[in-house]
Amino acid sequence: MSTLAAPWIILFSPLVAAAVILFVGRFSKPLSAGLAIASAALGCVLSWWMFFQPDPTEPNQFPWIEIGDALRIPIGVTIDHLSKVMLVVVTTIATLVFTYSVGYMKTEEGYWRYFAGLSLFLFSMLGIVLADNFLMMFIFWELVGLSSYILIGHYFKKDAAADASKQAFIVNRVGDFGFLLGILFLWAATGTLMFGELTTSGIAVFSANPVYLTVACVLVFCGTVGKSAQMPLHVWLPNSMEGPTPVSSLLHAATMVAAGVYMLARIFPILEAAPHALDVIAWIGGITCFAAALMATQQDDIKRILAYSTISQLGYMVLGIASAATPDVPMFHLFTHACFKCLLFLCAGSVIVGMHHEQNIWKMGALKNKMPFTFLAMVVGGLALSGCPLFSGYYSKDLIIGWAVVKYPLLGWLSVATAGLTAFYTVRMLAVVFLGKPRDDHAKHAVESPLVMLVPLACLALPSFAAGWPFIEDKFFHIEEAPGVPHILHPILLVLFAVGVMSAFFLYRNADKDPISIPFFANRLYIDDLYNWIVKNIQGGGASVLSWADRWVVDLLIVQVPSKIAWAGGFVLRFLQIGNIQAYAFFFGAGVVGLLYLLIFR
Amino acid sequence: MSMVSPLLFLILVPLVAIAFILVGSNARMTALIASVVNLVFVLALFAVYKQGEAPYQFLWSLPVIPSMGIALTLGADGLSLIMLLLAALVTVAAVAVSRTPEKNANWFYASLLFISAGGIGAFASIDLFFFYMFHELALIPTFLLIGIWGSGDRQAAAWKATIYLALGSFVLLLGLIGLYLIQPEGMRTFDLRAIIGMAEAGFLPDGNWVYLLLLIGFGILVSLFPFHTWAPQAYASAPAPAAMLHAGVLKKFGLYGLIRIAAPILPESVAAFSNLLLVLLVGNILYVGYVTISQRKLDWMLGYSSVMHMGYIFLGFAALNTLSLTGASLMLFAHGLSIAALFALSGELRERTGTLDFAELGGFAKPMPAFGLLFGFAAFAAIGLPGFVGFAGELLVFFGSFIGGEPSMGSINGKEIFALNNFQIATICAVWGVVISAVYMLRAYRRVFFGPLNDRWAGLPEISGLTRGAIVTLIVVMLVTGFFPSLLINFLQSASQVWP
Amino acid sequence: MAMISALALEICVVCVGIFLLMADAFYVHLDKRALAYGGIFGLLVVFAMTFFIEPVPKEYLAFYADDSLGIFFKRFALLGTILTLILSIEYAPVVERFIPGSKPGAGLGEFFVLPVFTCAGLMWMASAADFVMIFCALELVTISFYIQVAYMRKNQASLEAGTKYLILGALSTGFLVYGITWIYGMTGQTGLQKISGALLFFPQASQTALLFGIGLVLVALGFKVAAAPFQFWVPDVYQGAPTPVTAFLSVGSKAAGFVVLMRVIEPFLAVPVINAKLVAALQVLAGLTLIYGNLAAMPQTNLKRLLGYSSIAHAGYLLVGVASVGSPSAGRAIVFYLLGYLLMTFLAFLVLIPVAKAAGGDDIAHFNGLGRRAPGLALAMLISMLSLAGLPFTVGFLGKFFIFEAAMREQHYALVAIGVVTVACGFYYYLKVVRAMYWQPAPADAGPIEVSALTRFAATFLAALILIIGIFPKPILQILP
C-alpha cells in the first residue's frame, strides 16, 4: 500500500458504494448501510495510516481536460498535513455518523436513498479535501452541494424539506457564482489553477495590481460565504435542519460547512498577499459570529439552536483565517468544533428519537433521568462549545479570539462578547431540555436510544473533551499564541463564561416558557423575511414582467406586427381587384404613365 | 474518394426507411431499426476515424452544379462526428419514446426520420449548399408534426415556427450566396475546405455584411434573442419526439454552422461585431433566463431554458478562441442530449397527467421514483452539474470567453487601474446565468416531484421499457463524456486546426 | 440522319392543327377525345423532331432566331401544350356541361385543337427576332387564347373572363403596336439585329422618343407576363377560364412573354444610358410585382385564384432575373426558373382538376383531408406546393437560388430583400393548401376521386422531375442555353 494509491482509494470507495447502493440498495437495508459504513471505515483506516506517513513529494494526478497549453485541468491529490488532518476528521466523523444513522433511520423510508446520498457526500467532501487545484475543488464543491440537496430533501413529501433543499442548493450556487469568478480571475492572471503554483510563484504576478488580487480573493471568499453559511448567505443552514439529524450533524455541522474554511486555509498565502481582502473576510466572519449567536439565544427548535451556533462558530473560524498568522489556528478550531458540534447534533438526534421526532425544546424537559447517557454526552459537548476550561473548545476558541483582539480589536472584543452569548444559549438549551419538569407526554415516556446510537456519542465525547489538550493538539497542528495578547483577555473570557452559564441556568432551570422574548432575535433579525420578500417581489415580479414583455413586446414587435402588416397589406391590395374592366384599364393607363415617367423623366 | 462514403449510407438509411414506411411496413419497427442501425454506424465511424490524419475523412463527392462549384460533398471531422453521434442518439431516443398515434402512424414516423435525415445530412456535408439544403428537410415535417399531433395552440405555433424558420433560412441563403460572391471570380465554390483555404490566403475581402447575414440567418434558426419567440411556443406544442429532435439536433445546426463557417472564414468580422453579439447573447442568458423563471408550465419552461442555453454557446462562439470554441462544441452535444431527455420525460408526464401546469402537479417522486430519478439526472445535467458533459462545456466556454478580447487591466502611468472588457462582463453575466438556471430547474423539479402528492395522481404508472432504456442511454452518455471529456476533446482537435 | 430546319417545326405543328380540325369536321361520330390523343401524339413527334435541327437558311436570319434559346422554348411550348391537352381530356366533361350541343361532344373538338395553334404561335414567338414577327406570333397566341378563355359559352364566369381578357389584351396590343411604331420611327428598322446596329450611332436628341417606344413595348410585354401594374386581368381571367386554359395561360403565354422580353431589351441594353433607365424601370416593376403577387395571395381562399396571384408572384421573381440580365448567370436563371415553373404549375393543376371535379369546387377548403382520402394526389400536391414555395430539394428552390444569386451579383439588394420577405409570405399561402390537406379532417360526404391513368402518369412524371431536378440539376443545366 503506497501513499500514492491510498488517497485514490479513500476518494473513490464511497463513490463506488454510492453507485452500488443506487442499483441494489433498495433490495436490502443492511446491505446499503453496510456498504456505506464499510467504505467510510476503509477511508478512515487509510486516513489514519496516511496521517503517520511522510508527505509524498511527487505530484499525484492525471489529466482531466487538456487543451494544448491553453488550459490544463488535472484531477490530482495533495497530501500535506492540512489535508491529512482534514482527511482524518472527515472520515472518522463520517464513520461514526454512518453507524449512528443505522439506528436513527431504522424506521424511516428511503433508507437506500439516504445511504447513497451519504456516500456520495463523503466522496465529494473527500474530493474537496484532496483537491490539488482550484477547479477540482470547485467540481467537488458543487457535488457537495448536490449531496446536501439530496439529503436535506430526504423527506421530500414535506413542503418545508423540499423548499429547504432547494434553497440550500440555490444559495450555495450564489456563493459559487463568486467562487467560479474568483477562480477565473486568478487563472486569467496567473494562467494556472494548481494550488501549489498559485501559492508560490503565482502571487508574484499580482505585485503590479493588488486591486485585482483583492477582487479575486473576495470573489473566491464568496464560495466560503455560501458554503460556510456566512452572512449574508447564512439563511440556508438553519432551514437545512429539515433534513435527518445525522445529516445535519455530518454535513451541516462537522464537515461540509467547514469546507469553506478549509478552502481559505488552502489558499492562505494568497490571502496574505491581499490585506484588504482579509479585512473583508474578517468583518464578515466577526459579524456573522456575533449575529448568529444573538439569533441562537431565542430559537425554540433544538436543531436550529445548534444550527445558529454552528454559523457562529464558523464565523470564528473565518475571523481566525483573517486574523491569525497561520491557517492552523482556525483549522484547530475547525477540528475541535467538528468533534463537539457533531456530538451535540447526535445527542440532539438521540433526544429527538426519544421524543418521537419532537424538536421544540419547550415540549421537552427533565430528560436527564430518562436519557442519562445522552444527557452526559450533551453536557460534554455543550461545555466544549461554550468554552469551559479544559474542554477542547476552550483552547481553540480562545486562541482565535486572542489573534482577533490583536489584529482587529473591535471585531476581537465582539467575538469575546459572543463567547459569553455562546455559553448562555448552550446552557439555556441544556437546561430546558434536560432539567425542569416534562412539559409533554413524549417527554414523560421518553427512553434512552439504542446502543448503536450511543457508541458514536461515546466516541465523540472523548475528543470533544480532550482534543484541545496541548500534547494532543500539537500532534495535529503547529500553532503559536498571538503576540501581545492583553493579559486581561483570558480572565474576561472566564468571567463571561461563568456569567453566561449562571444566568442561563437560573433563568431556565424551571422555566415553562421563555422568560425573555426578543422577537428581533427570534425572527432571525428578519433577514429571512427580507430575502423572501426580495425573491417573491423583486425576482418573481421582475421575471413575470419580463415574461409579459416577451409575450407582448418582443413577440409583438418581431413577429406579430410584421406578419399582421403583411396580411393586412394583402387584404388591402385585394381591393384594387374590383373586377371592373374600366378600372383595370385605368390602372393600366396609370401604370403606363408611371413607367414612361420612370423611363423618360428620371 | 472514389468509393462510396459511409456517410452517404448514413443519410440514406432514414430515407429508405421512410420509403418502406410509406409503402406500408410497420412504421414503428422500421423507424426503430433504421435509427439503431444509424447509431451503430456512427459508433463504427468513431472507431474507424483516424486521429491526426486529414481532418476530413470518409470523403465522397458528386458534382451537382459544376458551373457554381456546388457538389454533394460528404466528409466528417471530429466535430461532425460528434454532431452525428448526437443526431443518431437523439433519433433513437425520439423514436423509442414516441407513442404511435392511432391515425397515420406512418406519416408520424416518416416525419421523425425526415428530421433526423436532415440533421445527419447537414452535419455530414462539407459543401455549404447541401449543408444548407439538408437542414431545410426538417421544415415541413416539423410543420406537420406540430400541426397534426401537437397539443395546446398547435396551429399558431406551427405557423409561427415554420414561417419564421423559412424566413431565417432564406436570410441565411443570402448570406451563403454572399460568401460565394466575395470569393475571387473564377475560384468561386461552396466547398468549405476551399473557402477556408482562400480565407487563410487572404483572398476574402471584408465580409462584414456576409457575416451579418449569416449571423441573423443562423441566429433566427438558433433562436438568438430577440428572434427567439418561436422556439418555446413550438416546443411547448410539439409532440415530445418532435421537440426532442428539433431542440436537440436541428437547433444545433445554426451554431454548428457559425462555428464551422464564420469562425474560420470571417474571424475579423466576428470580432468586429462581437459587441453586438455579446449584447444579444446576454439577452439570451439573463433576459430569457428570467423569463424562464416565471414560466408556469413545464413544457414552456423547458422551451425557454433551451433558448437560454443557446446564449452560452453563442458566448463560446463570440470569444473565438480554442478554449471557448471547444467548450461551445461540447455544449452543442451536451445540451442536445439533456434537453432531449427532458422533453422526452415531460412528454411522458403529459401522457400520464394531461397537464404540465405546475399548480396541478406535485409529489410525483412518490408514485414513480425511477421517473423522478431520471428527471433529476437530466435536470442537473441541464444546469451544468459536474460529472455531466454540460459542465465541461460551460466551464471551457467561461474560461475561453473570460480571456477573450483585449485584457484591460494593469497600470497606466503608475496609477493602477482595474477594468473589465466586454467579454469578461459577458462572462460574468453568463456565470450568473448558472444561478438562474439552477433557480428555474430546481423550482420545476420541486413543484413536480416534491411536496405532497395530489390524490388525482395516486397510482400513476411508472416509466418503463423502451422509454426508460432510451433515457438511461442518454444520461449514461452524458455521464461518461462528463467524467472523461477528453474523449470528445481529442476528436475536436481535428476541427480546431482551422479555428483562430 | 435527315436534318430539318427549325422553321419546319412550326409548320408541322400548324399542319397537325389543321389535320385535327379536318378530322373534327369530317368524322362526325369521332369521340372528340381522340382529337386530343392525336394532338398529343403529333406534338410528341414534333418534340422528337426538335432534336434534329439544322441551321436555318441565311435569308430568314433577319427575323428568325433558331438559337438554343429559341429551340429550348419550342420544346417548352410543346411540352406545355401536351400537358394542357392531358388536362383538357381530364376536364372535358366540365366543358361539355357549359357548351350547347345537340349531341354529346359537339363543339368539344376545337377545345382540343386550339391549343395546338396556340402552341405554333408560342414556338414562333420563341424565335421571332423581328418586331413584325413578334407582333404576329403574339397575336396568334393572344387571339387563340381569347377563344379558349371564353370557351364555355354557357358559363358566365368564363365569358366574363374572356371579355376582360379580350378588352385588356387588345389594349395592350394597341400599346405594343404604337410602341413598335415609335421604335421603328427612331431607328428605321424592325429587325432586332438591325436595330442594335442602328443604335450604335444613335442621336442623343431623339432618345426620349425612343424611350417612349420602348416604354410602350415594355408595357405590352409586362401585360403578357403579368407584371404589376399591368397584372389586373390575371386573377379574374385565371379564375374564370377553363382550368386547362388557366394552366396553359399561366405557363405558355408567360414563358413566351419572357422570351420576347429578353430578346427585345437585349439590343437596347447595349446602350449605356438606356440600359441604366431600363434596368431601373425593370427593378421597379419586379419589386411591385413581387409585393403585389405575394401579399394579395395571402388572404385568398380560392385555389385557382390563388394560383393566379402566385403566377404574378413568380413573374416577380423572373423579373428580378430580367432586371439582372447584366450578370452572366441571369439568363440561365430565368430559363431554369421557367422550366421549374412549368413543372410545378402543371402538377398543381393536374391535381386540382380531379379534386375539383369530385368536390364540386376549387376552393382550398375542398382539399380538406385530401391526405387521407387520396394520399397519392395529396403527395403530388404537397410536392408542387413546396416547390412553388421554394423548399430545398425541389426545382423551385434552385430557381429562386439562381435568381437571387444573379440579383446579388448585380447588387440589387433592395430587390433581394423584398424577395426574401415575400418568399416568407409565399410559404404562408402555399402551406395553407398543405394544412388543408393534412391538418383538416375530410368532409363527411367526401366521395372517391377517380383519376385517369394518363393524368396519374403525368402527375407522377412531373413530381419525379421536380424532385430529381431539384436534387441533381446537373444534366438539365447542361442542356440549358
Added chain:
Amino acid sequence: MPTLAHYLFVSGGLFAIGLLGVLLRRNILIIFMGLELMLNAANLSLVAFSRFHPGHDGLPGYSAQVFVFFIITVAAAEVAVGLAIIVALFRAKQTTHVEDLDTLKF
C-alpha cells in the same frame, strides 16, 4: 406641305381618342371600337415614318408598310373573335355594359 410632325400629331390624337374611348365609354362595343382606333393610329404613324425616313436607296422603308398590312389583318381577326365573344356574352347576360361584368373580383 404637311410634315412628319403633323402626321404624328394626328396619329397621337387618334390614339388618345381611342384610349379615352376605352376608359370612358360604358358599352363594350364602343370600347372595342376605341381599341381598333388605337391600332389605326399606329398604322398612320407607321406609314408616315416609312414615308419620311427613306432608306439609303431613297425608297420608303417597306418593312413598315408590310407591318401595316399585318396589323390590319390581325385587327380583323381580333374583331371577328371579339364580336363573337361579345355576342355570346349578350346571349348569356342580356347586356353589353361593363359595369355588369364584375362577378369575378378580389
